[in-house]
Amino acid sequence: MxxxxxxxxxxxxxxxxxxxxxxxxxxxxxxxxxxxxxxxxxxxxxxxxxxxxxxxxxxxxxxxxxxxxxxxxxWSAELSKLAANAFLAQRISSVNAMSALCEATGANVSEVSYAVGKDSRIGPKFLNASVGFGGSCFQKDILNLVYICECNGLPEVANYWKQVIKINDYQKSRFVNRVVSSMFNTVANKKIAVLGFAFKKDTGDTRETPAIDVCKGLLGDKAKISIYDPQVTEDQIQRDLAMNKFDWDHPVHLQPMSPTTTKQVSVTWDAYEATKDAHGICIMTEWDEFKTLDYKKIYDSMQKPAFVFDGRNVVDSEKLREIGFIVYSIGKPLDGWLKDMPAVA
Ligand SMILES: NC(=O)c1ccc[n+]([C@@H]2O[C@H](COP(=O)([O-])OP(=O)(O)OC[C@H]3O[C@@H](n4cnc5c(N)ncnc54)[C@H](O)[C@@H]3O)[C@@H](O)[C@H]2O)c1
Known part of the structure; x- marks a missing residue:
């Protein structure tokens, strides 16, 4: 005007x-x-x-x-949206928390979640254990809920919802610790193939993908990482790994990757190239093609002992063990090798 x-x-x-x-x-x-x-x-x-x-x-x-x-x-409409996503994320954090306990006790998280989901009051959906939830909505909406709780003088309620994200972060760092402890307590200068970078299959979206934190954790221990995702470009991966992450328990921004660290990362469009000469494989996204890769060919091209850390429970662990791999599947009974490794927290 x-x-x-x-x-x-x-x-x-x-x-x-x-x-x-x-x-x-x-x-x-x-x-x-x-x-x-x-x-x-x-x-x-x-x-x-x-x-x-x-x-x-x-x-x-x-x-x-x-x-x-x-x-x-x-307000009801606004909060219902946030609550729906928070409840979904909470289910994933609940089953992921159980996955840690299953590993510690020898239970199988798939059997536990199947049995739990058979209760019609609970239902079977959103109960797959994994390396953690991602995507643009869950974390953002929970943080939004936390903010509204705090603004309304409800710190206990805010803390309850924060815990859903904390378990998600714990699950990612638990995964990294498992990789490191299984591989003789260090991945320094070892090649780790990362299969999948998107937050879920059939998308190239990497927002809040657990692969970012897992890769950063492995890079922190000086691993060399070779990443393959059928849809995510190298540019996107490098941008994601260079991005800062806010940590509310230590409210400073974590440092972005240094140029040296960037050199530790390579990205390829071929799963066999990514895994060639690798010491270990981390499966980060449940892409269907990861179920049907020629794992014998992959095993033959890898360093020995050859490890697979399945963050999505997509591979047939028994078949892989028959080939010779040492296999870790989230929330599943540990095979002999991993049992003898120090406990992971
Ligand atoms: N993606 C968007 O742009 C968008 C926009 C507006 C609203 N939303 C809302 O956000 C919600 C989440 O959407 P999204 O696109 O992030 O996808 P999504 O709900 O499929 O996936 C979110 C996370 O849940 C995990 N997940 C999916 N199925 C699971 C299962 N059975 N067991 C365990 N974990 C499982 C995925 O791995 C992913 O990490 C939607 O339901 C929608 O209400 C999304």
Whole structure:
């Protein structure tokens, strides 16, 4: 508006702000849009607000059954979105916490999560143990929830949700410790092949991927890393590894990789090249192709003893052991070699 113009408020257009959170997951966005579990519309509890809510509801009603379109006030809609992602992440952290206990006791986390998921009150979804959750939403939404709790004077509730992220970070560092302790307590100057860098299969998205922290952990112990992901480019990987990470327990920014460290990383478009002459393999993403690689060929081209650390439980560990690999699978009983190694915390 120019300074000499006067605004006539009475003629300003009226508008309402609605909260209509998006629940699309990457890779299934169109499916999620056409067949949503629910659509959520939040608005002000005034006649104008409710009119706006009903107007948007009528749009969705073209393809979503009315009983799946939920209408709430603004805060309920906003918090429901954050809570949904926090609950999903919490399930993953819960099963990952169990995976550590399974390894310590000799239980098998797949059997435990199957048995737990059979309880219809709990259900079977989102109970796969892994090296940790990633993606653009889970951590961000939990941090958002934590912030809102703290702003509302609820530090205990904030700490409860923080713990979901702390277990996720613990799972990643536990994985790195397992790799290092299994390989004679050092990976310095050893070649480690990292298979998969994206936060989940069928996407090239690397936001908050556990592969970043695992690679940084291995680089911290001076490993040489060779990374293969079917969709992630070298540029992206180098950018991700150079990025700072905020650590709230030690609120300083961790140092980005130095140029020397960058030289310790190579990226290839071929799994066999990545694993050639490697001492160990870390599987970071559950890409289908990792199930069907020629592991005998890979074993023959690797240094011995040859290790596989399966962060997604995708390979047939028994078959790999028959070939000669020493195999670590998250939350599964440890094979002879790993049992004799010092406990990992
Ligand atoms: N990705 C987006 O751009 C986006 C945008 C808006 C909202 N969202 C919301 O965020 C949520 C997460 O979406 P996303 O795209 O990050 O994908 P996602 O839910 O498929 O994956 C998130 C994380 O969960 C893990 N995971 C998936 N299935 C699992 C299982 N069965 N057991 C254990 N772990 C499992 C994945 O490995 C990944 O680390 C969606 O449900 C959606 O509500 C996502």
């Amino acid at each position: 120019w300074p000499n113009q006067t605004r006539s408020w009475s003629r300003s257009p009226l508008f309402q702000i609605l909260s209509n959170p998006e629940f699309l997951a990457e890779g299934t966005a169109i499916q999620d849009l056409f067949n949503p579990d629910r659509v959520l519309i939040g608005g002000r509890e005034t006649p104008e607000g409710q009119k706006a809510v009903q107007t948007l509801k009528a749009v969705y009603a073209h393809w979503v059954p009315e009983d799946q379109i939920l209408t709430t006030n603004l």
